[in-house]
Amino acid sequence: MRELRSIWWSKGSVVIIDQRLLPRKLKYLRIRTAREMARAIKDMAIRGAPAIGVAAAMGLALTAYRCRARSREAFLERLKRSAEILRATRPTAVNLFWAIERVMGVAERSETVEEIRRNVVNEALRMAEEDVETNKELGRNGAKLIKDGDRILTHCNAGALATVGYGTALGVIRAAVEQGKDVMVYACETRPRLQGARLTVWELMRDGIKVKLITDNMAAFLMQRGEVDEVIVGADRIIAKTGHVINKIGTLSHAIAAKFYNIPFYVAAPFSSIDFEHSLNEVVIEERDPREVLYIGGERIAPRGAGVWNPAFDITPPELVSGIITERGVYRPEELRGLGSGVGGRGG
Structure with missing residues (x-):
């Protein structure tokens, strides 16, 4: 089976499959900001509880990657604003809120601006890989x-x-x-x-x-x-x-x-x-x-x-x-x- 991925990080942006167009057309969207990610989640360009959890994490990673704030406090404030935008997208799937809390926890435990940036991006990427491995283990249990x-x-x-x-x-x-x-x-x-x-x-x-x-x-x-x-x-x-x-x-x-x-x-x-x-x-x-x-x-x-x-x-x-x-x-x-x-x- 050819492995299918719905979302991935690519050179400072996030690429997702636009699921609204399937099966007529396989099209990829490039997401560059947390606000764009929020719109993609709300409009169901990306959907499914685990997927939107990782999408929210990557939305925060986009904010961290692009943020030019020089103080730790200002940097965290920018992340908090992005987190609120992402939280407001879809209210039912718990993964969305779990992912945001996990990434924000990593950010708040980081001491410098550069540590926040690096740790937030790395955590989002880690969560994406964890998701695939988790699903394969789940699949083996269910099989x-x-x-x-x-x-x-x-x-x-x-x-x-x-x-x-x-x-x-x-x-x-x-x-x-x-x-x-x-x-x-x-x-x-x-x-x-x-x-x-x-x-x-x-x-x-x-x-x-x-x-x-x-x-x-x-x-x-x-x-x-x-x-x-x-x-x-x-x-x-x-x-x-x-x-x-x-x-x-x-x-x-x-x-x-x-x-x-x-x-x-x-x-x-x-x-x-x-x-x-x-x-x-x-x-x-x-x-x-x-x-x-x-x-x-x-x-x-x-x-x-x-x-x-x-x-x-x-x-x-x-x-x-x-x-x-x-x-x-x-x-x-x-x-x-x-x-x-x-x-x-x-x-x-």
Whole structure:
């Protein structure tokens, strides 16, 4: 398989794949400032919880790289302003906030202007490489749950494009294929932005992995027919205190159907997606522009004046989740509470 990267550092700027244009066109955007990065995150040129975490870290690295402040205090103030711009982009994925806190912690522990600049850039680059290695370890852990010949249903895109590389849910599938297992993937199209149709199918076809595209409302019938062996999805935030999983809208429906038909429902996510600090009622579920629902490909599909509700995520309760696949192992939702501390919990 040819390794796909969604984001990388290049000579003082950051290059990302513009995911809004896939699969029609593979185009790269060059990002030069934290404000440009914030716009790319908000407009979903780059998306996926792990990916936007690293994107935020690299946004801070861009500020550090270009900052000409001469005093430590002024330099840190510039970074703090960039951090606030990046925090305001998307409210639900915990990785974004975890990454900003991690990079700002490195900056605040640095003593000189040059140390801040060097350490912030190096930390962002380190986080990018960590992400890929984390996903590969997660993939190996999850592949143990997959048997040769399995048919796997997935939702949205939790692949290389949603991370720096390799992917979470798709990382599990990739690892199984690398082990020689023959699998079939059913990819839900994922309305309203069609990340499953546009991104997941593109990734899997690129890697030569068998995939069939279905509309979101076909999934339960597919399960009823006995044609799904497990469901594997990613996560934008997992609440450690209760085990609730916050992921792309539509995930809950698949979890309910999987439970009814006694099909394992797995969530694949790194520890940076586990929130050890907050309770469920503190999480903000992002609501996006109604035009995402009213239009497809620039064509209006609903009458003018139609009301729209467009939440980007839903919440799956822990009793519907068979296991959380992480780089450290596979856990029951109720086991998460004691596994770590701090935002993301990687250090716990």
